[in-house]
Amino acid sequence: MDMADGATIDDLLALLKLPVDTPKVFTVNDTNEKADYVLNDNDFLKIFPMAMGG
Amino acid sequence: MNASRYERQLLLEGWGESTQNKLSQKTVFVAGAGGLGAPVIHYLAAAGIGKLRICDSDRVEISNLNRQVLYTENELDEPKARAALKRVSKLNAEIDVEALEERVDASNVNELIAGSDIVVDCLDNYASRLVLNQFAVNTGTPLVHAGVQAMYGQLTFIHTPITPCLRCLLPDKITELSPKPIVGAAAGVMGGLQAMEAIKYLTGMGTNLANEMLLWDGADMNWQVVPIHRDTDCPVCS
Numbered sequence: 554m555d556m557a558d559g560a561t562i563d564d565l566l567a568l569l570k571l572p573v574d575t576p577k578v579f580t581v582n583d584t585n586e587k588a589d590y591v592l593n594d595n596d597f598l599k600i601f602p603m604a605m606g607g
Numbered sequence: 608m609n610a611s612r613y614e615r616q617l618l619l620e621g622w623g624e625s626t627q628n629k630l631s632q633k634t635v636f637v638a639g640a641g642g643l644g645a646p647v648i649h650y651l652a653a654a655g656i657g658k659l660r661i662c663d664s665d666r667v668e669i670s671n672l673n674r675q676v677l678y679t680e681n682e683l684d685e686p687k688a689r690a691a692l693k694r695v696s697k698l699n700a701e702i703d704v705e706a707l708e709e710r711v712d713a714s715n716v717n718e719l720i721a722g723s724d725i726v727v728d729c730l731d732n733y734a735s736r737l738v739l740n741q742f743a744v745n746t747g748t749p750l751v752h753a754g755v756q757a758m759y760g761q762l763t764f765i766h767t768p769i770t771p772c773l774r775c776l777l778p779d780k781i782t783e784l785s786p787k788p789i790v791g792a793a794a795g796v797m798g799g800l801q802a803m804e805a806i807k808y809l810t811g812m813g814t815n816l817a818n819e820m821l822l823w824d825g826a827d828m829n830w831q832v833v834p835i836h837r838d839t840d841c842p843v844c845s
């Protein structure tokens with residue numbers, strides 16, 4: 554996806570209309586990152602929702 | 608100890624009577640006796656954990672029965688902790704079981720959990736999970752976290768400062784979903800894995816899922832284990 558320079562994972566969530574207030578695990582190029590991670594060209598981001606129930 | 612009861616696990620290489628005796632001296636705090644708690648409580652009792660402290664403030668409802676396999680229609684409206692104690696006492700009368708009809712919160716968490724060797728998070732909301740997490744960080748007690756929803760779930764073994772805490776992984780604000788959709792068997796999968804993590808820790812056998820999170824998608828039957836790390840700005844563990 555094309556994103557503005559300095560865009561974070563949170564910005565991408567907003568663009569994709571995904572909620573920011575549900576737990577998720579992010580990996581970028583197989584490294585765990587937080588939602589404030591600034592995305593770079595060719596980053597491979599995976600978003601995993603964390604289940605809330607028990 | 609009735610060795611015949613545990614014969615099949617005593618056969619494991621490295622288990623033996625000393626490991627079984629070790630288990631019989633351990634205390635596990637199970638927070639939540641619902642979908643995850645049901646398999647956790649069953650398997651830990653069957654394995655011969657010395658003492659199970661089962662904590663849940665709810666009563667059994669008909670809508671619980673698609674997943675909370677501790678209970679039958681005969682236990683409707685009974686306090687879950689008490690009904691779970693009754694069930695487990697029939698499964699293994701050799702172990703000590705305590706029913707705590709309480710909701711874990713900041714005011715009672717120390718009193719409820721103190722003296723437990725490990726905590727298993729079978730809760731259904733993150734507000735209470737964060738109370739368990741704070742206790743685990745403060746005391747260095749290991750915490751087996753899992754969550755389950757629909758046909759997916761996650762699992763990790765938290766033991767700070769070696770691992771991240773639960774708060775490290777969460778956004779600042781969480782909006783809880785209620786009621787949460789769930790296929791009962793999904794809770795069985797994730798709860799079974801939680802029991803495995805607890806048994807491995809208590810026996811010293813195998814390797815716990817530290818610094819990693821297992822993410823299971825039962826709809827496509829896909830498992831992934833991803834690395835997780837501490838948040839250096841975490842308000843709880845940093």
Ligand SMILES: [Zn+2]
Nearest residue numbers: 772775841844
């Ligand atoms: Zn933390």
